[in-house]
Amino acid sequence: MENVKKIRVAFAGVGSNTSSTVQTITQAKECNEETQLPGISYMSICGYELKNIDISCAFDVDENKIGIDVASAIFTQPTSCNKFCEVPLQNVSVVPGPLFDGLDGDLGEKVKAHKKCYENDTDDVVRILKETNTDVLVCNLPTGSRNAVRAYALASVMAGVAFVNATPEIVARDPEIEAKFKAYNVPLLGDDLRSHLGATTLHMALIELMKSRGINVTNTYQLNFGGNMDFYNLASPGRSLSKQNSKKNALFAAGIDASKVSAGPNGYVEYLGDTKICYLHLEGDSVLNSNITIELRLEVQDSPNAAGVIVNAIRLAMVARDRNMAGSIDSVSPYLFKSPRFGKTEQEGLRDFVNFIG
Ligand SMILES: NC(=O)c1ccc[n+]([C@@H]2O[C@H](COP(=O)([O-])OP(=O)(O)OC[C@H]3O[C@@H](n4cnc5c(N)ncnc54)[C@H](O)[C@@H]3O)[C@@H](O)[C@H]2O)c1
Structure with a gap:
């Protein structure tokens, strides 16, 4: 056997x-x-x-x-x-x-x-x-x-x-x-x-896509909220710092200066349960300094x-x-x-x- x-x-x-x-x-x-x-x-x-x-x-x-x-x-x-x-x-x-x-x-x-x-x-x-x-x-x-x-x-x-x-x-x-x-x-x-296909992965992929087209990412943020115990805990003062730093580390690895980027857990909304919602926003300088903006809403079951x-x-x-x-x-x-x-x-x-x- x-x-x-x-x-x-x-x-x-x-x-x-x-x-x-x-x-x-x-x-x-x-x-x-x-x-x-x-x-x-x-x-x-x-x-x-x-x-x-x-x-x-x-x-x-x-x-x-x-x-x-x-x-x-x-x-x-x-x-x-x-x-x-x-x-x-x-x-x-x-x-x-x-x-x-x-x-x-x-x-x-x-x-x-x-x-x-x-x-x-x-x-x-x-x-x-x-x-x-x-x-x-x-x-x-x-x-x-x-x-x-x-x-x-x-x-x-x-x-x-x-x-x-x-x-x-x-x-x-x-x-x-x-x-x-x-x-x-x-x-x-x-x-x-x-996460398997989550906010960080999507955010990194979009930054890398923009960079691969020579587009300079000028502003970006990532807002996340949900209703599970992870979000409940992250809403407590002092409990979310490591998560915010970790998300920034990922954005640095994607090739941008993330020191001033807001990419955190942004709130607990009880009725959402294990559903997590993320809003991604990216702005960049493209050909002839024309602006390009991406707005994206991601909804997933977190766990x-x-x-x-x-x-x-x-x-x-x-x-x-x-x-x-x-x-x-x-x-x-x-x-x-x-x-x-x-x-x-x-x-x-x-x-x-x-x-x-x-
Ligand atoms: N998509 C995701 O859900 C995701 C993605 C990335 C990272 N994470 C991280 O994974 C971790 C777990 O997330 P979760 O949603 O399962 O959290 P959760 O709050 O649902 O579960 C945590 C469990 O740990 C238990 N616990 C607390 N202190 C303990 C201790 N000293 N010893 C043993 N157990 C203890 C709690 O009672 C609870 O049952 C979190 O740090 C979260 O940020 C989650």
């Missing part, structure tokens, strides 16, 4: 991103060999099929999610991800993670932390990752939880588990943390997931848009492990993340990703 290549993945944070990712994997498990799921660019990456990703464990701090099966936790309020399919019991109960700054800002008003989360620390995460034979840990914590994200990253190193940082908190770009991953021979992918990239990142992290690669995986991170260690244009990022998977 052919050797099936399995991946055991853990999630830190069982919110919208994790919900959409688990649902995407569930759909893949239910379809036959030939089915190509919509929006999934690769059903198989270097022999790792989407359907062969299994959940090893999941950490959260929400007292309503802890102790219940991941299959239920992914639909527990205040998570607003839509239900796209029935998810069978995973036989994995959500365990309490260390709290640190996970619920700082307004999130603490919506989510009550389980009492164990005040007692647990990084060692508990290391122990659970090892006990559950986890290969890859995906960090889906709220933006602004700098200390919690770094704690999970260090636990990943100590457990020898590849780390995928979906948040904009600095991990891959921190030379000290990156060096630890290298020293312990553990792969690291990050920072700040790009499925993230899941399309997370399922690739999980498999690429596993391939990097197999190849004995360590530290930041710079060849694929620019294609998958907004703020990799070394930013690249869309074209360069895609080329390097395709070369990596061969």
Whole structure:
């Protein structure tokens, strides 16, 4: 019998991103060999099929999610991800993670932390990752939880588990943390997931298109709002700085001076739920100094848009492990993340990703 290549993945944070990712994997498990799921660019990456990703464990701090099966936790309020399919019991109960700054800002008003989360620390995460034979840990914590994200990253190193940082908190770009991953021979992918076809990707592509026509981009902005917990959290003072910086990093990589560009989360609109709306505006100087203006409105479901990239990142992290690669995986991170260690244009990022998977 052919050797099936399995991946055991853990999630830190069982919110919208994790919900959409688990649902995407569930759909893949239910379809036959030939089915190509919509929006999934690769059903198989270097022999790792989407359907062969299994959940090893999941950490959260929400007292309503802890102790219940991941299959239920992914639909527990205040998570607003839509239900796209029935998810069978995973036989994995959500365990309490260390709290640190996970619920700082307004999130603490919506989510009550389980009492164990005040007692647990990084060692508990290391122990659970090892006990559950986890290969890859995906960090889906709220933006602004700098200390919690770094704690999970260090636990990943100590457990020898590849780390995928979906948040904009600095991990891959921190030379000290990156060096630890290298020293312990553990792969690291990050920072700040790009959506599958989201505001950053579209914004970068339009800037690169204008530049390729010799058009000088003179002004641009990117306004984003939505109604999921990510936007709720980002609306708290002090919680969105890393996200704003991360979006600027991506625009710099596309080739413009983004220091004065407004490209942020711009508000929480509760009734939108997991729907995200983005307004893009670009102005440029074209032939004979004539003006050219682009206005664009993008509407997406935020977390499925993230899941399309997370399922690739999980498999690429596993391939990097197999190849004995360590530290930041710079060849694929620019294609998958907004703020990799070394930013690249869309074209360069895609080329390097395709070369990596061969
Ligand atoms: N399209 C997208 O949705 C997208 C794209 C790029 C990046 N991101 C980033 O991904 C991250 C996750 O987004 P989301 O929409 O799933 O957020 P979410 O708010 O829905 O989920 C976060 C979860 O983390 C839990 N949590 C808080 N502190 C914790 C701790 N210390 N340990 C364990 N769990 C903890 C919360 O209880 C919640 O269940 C955010 O940083 C977001 O900015 C999202």
